[in-house]
Amino acid sequence: MSTTLPATLPKAVSAAQQQHIVNIVRRAAKAEIMPRFRSLSASDIRTKSHANDLVTAADTAAEMMITRALQIAFPTALVVGEEAVADNPALLDQIADAPLAFIIDPIDGTWNYAHGMAIFGVIIAVTQFGKPAFGLIYDPVADDWVIADEETPARMETAANNPRTLKASMGKPLGALIGYVPLHMFAKEHQAKMAVALTGFTRSHPLGCSAHEYRMIAQGHTDFLLTASLHPWDHAAGALICERAGAHVEMLDGGPYSADRRSGHLMVAPDRTTWNRLKKVFTFLLDQP
Structure with a gap:
């Protein structure tokens, strides 16, 4: 169960910090994810809970790189990676009580990635006592990302620095x-x-x-x-x-x-x-x- 949130919470991550997180993710994708895409050997892929639940060498390497960088930039924050949780499920128990937590999916869509399909991404969430306060979803293939925090609208951004505000669809039958x-x-x-x-x-x-x-x-x-x-x-x-x-x-x-x-x-x-x-x-x- 979540703890009772304080009446007011400080902003989780500033605009400058958000850009630093983007840079961390882009570097990890360039260094660890894209060089291995469609180049994985059989030994680079293993299963976790079942035959279609895969983890690759790129997942583990990217998560380690992102985790290290976040721990340096945010030394008091809890950092929870998907692959770290596979080894230590108790990490999940700390999210509810963490004033600042980073939750990492180093490659979301690993099955697609492992089979050469270009439908995968890197996800970073920042939470405060379990409540999402910042979200980043990065596409390493297109090198673009959607991003939002608790105060700003969702937007699509690229390296060319031309952000576009996003809007969900209209209701329909x-x-x-x-x-x-x-x-x-x-x-x-x-x-x-x-x-x-x-x-x-x-x-x-x-x-x-x-x-x-x-x-x-x-x-x-x-x-x-x-x-x-x-x-x-x-x-x-x-x-x-x-x-x-x-x-x-x-x-x-x-x-x-x-x-x-x-x-x-x-x-x-x-x-x-x-x-x-x-x-x-x-x-x-x-x-x-």
């Missing part, structure tokens, strides 16, 4: 929605109902990469997503970015998202009205088995 729902990741007892529900949308294809799913929603290209799990490295940055792009972001069982949540389903929709319509479709997920 359910049958016209395009979304991301990873059917295979939901509990077996829910998959049959979920499969039927998905026929009610125009499209509901996951990309196998939360980074690009959140980027697409923040840009207004697609409309909604529903998560099957709550790994904070997948969702903390994207939840904030989409919210700052005008989307409605809420847990399916009600209330705001927090990076210390371990169970439940996060849903993002263009507005509250559309979110409420979607909740009626997926409310069976709240039934106790």
